[in-house]
Amino acid sequence: RSTLFPYTTLFRSGSAIEVSAANVANFMRWVRGFPLVRDGGRTFLDQAHYSFDLSEYELVGSLATGGRLHAVSSEVAKDYRALFDELAASGVEIWVSTPSFADFCLVDKDFSRELLPELGMFLFCGEELHRTTAHELRRRFPQTRIVNTYGPTESTVAVTYVELSDEELSGGEGALPVGYPREGTELRIVDPDTGRACRSEEHTSELQSRFSIS
Numbered sequence: 001r002s003t004l005f006p007y008t009t010l011f012r013s014g015s016a017i018e019v020s021a022a023n024v025a026n027f028m029r030w031v032r033g034f035p036l037v038r039d040g041g042r043t044f045l046d047q048a049h050y051s052f053d054l055s056e057y058e059l060v061g062s063l064a065t066g067g068r069l070h071a072v073s074s075e076v077a078k079d080y081r082a083l084f085d086e087l088a089a090s091g092v093e094i095w096v097s098t099p100s101f102a103d104f105c106l107v108d109k110d111f112s113r114e115l116l117p118e119l120g121m122f123l124f125c126g127e128e129l130h131r132t133t134a135h136e137l138r139r140r141f142p143q144t145r146i147v148n149t150y151g152p153t154e155s156t157v158a159v160t161y162v163e164l165s166d167e168e169l170s171g172g173e174g175a176l177p178v179g180y181p182r183e184g185t186e187l188r189i190v191d192p193d194t195g196r197a198c199r200s201e202e203h204t205s206e207l208q209s210r211f212s213i214s
Contacts, residue, residue: 017154023156024060027056028064030161030182031060032061034123034147036093037061037094040067042065042094043069043070043091044058044061044067044068044092044096045097046059046069046071046072046096047071047096048096048097048126053126056156057096057125061094067094070090070092080108084110087116090116091118092118093121095116095122095123098124099130102122103133106140111140112140112141113142113144120144122146123149125158129148131176134146134164135169138169148164149161149179150179158182159182159185160178160181161182162179164176
């Protein structure tokens with residue numbers, strides 16, 4: 001079967017995106033190189049709905065490296081006590097979620113290193129990661145990597161990656177960086193009206209990818 005045929009369908013607000021096997025394979029090659037993921041055998045938090053492109057991180061990451069998924073149901077995810085009891089027994093090492101789910105957990109003071117002693121990385125996508133969230137995560141999980149990624153659904157989940165350093169987290173009140181492009185991706189900053197290249201300090205951006213766009 002051709003790798004260009006639709007392999008799966010991912011959803012975003014108001015539309016569905018067909019993703020080919022070649023798109024997923026390219027994404028897999030990238031994710032396998034992430035810290036911790038590349039070690040193999042890691043336990044991933046599996047909280048996002050499978051129709052949400054974010055879930056490809058834990059699905060592809062675990063399947064490609066002999067890892068495990070710790071699935072959290074929608075019902076449990078809405079109940080602090082049930083959620084935290086489950087997380088305490090989960091052995092999760094790689095946390096995959098939107099920043100807003102982390103914010104939900106941070107409301108409770110028990111969401112800390114003591115709850116998830118084996119957690120090595122927060123891997124975020126799907127929404128803007130705010131400085132307030134990242135700062136509080138660093139305070140409660142001082143040894144855990146905080147990774148920010150970005151990409152429209154058409155790019156097969158994400159096309160940029162950055163592990164946030166203490167220097168970046170303390171660098172003022174502006175937006176946090178979304179990272180560097182993955183291999184095979186070209187980033188352009190363009191004017192949305194004319195398509196012409198903008199100066200680096202201008203606001204809007206457009207992502208083009210040779211291998212990732214569905």
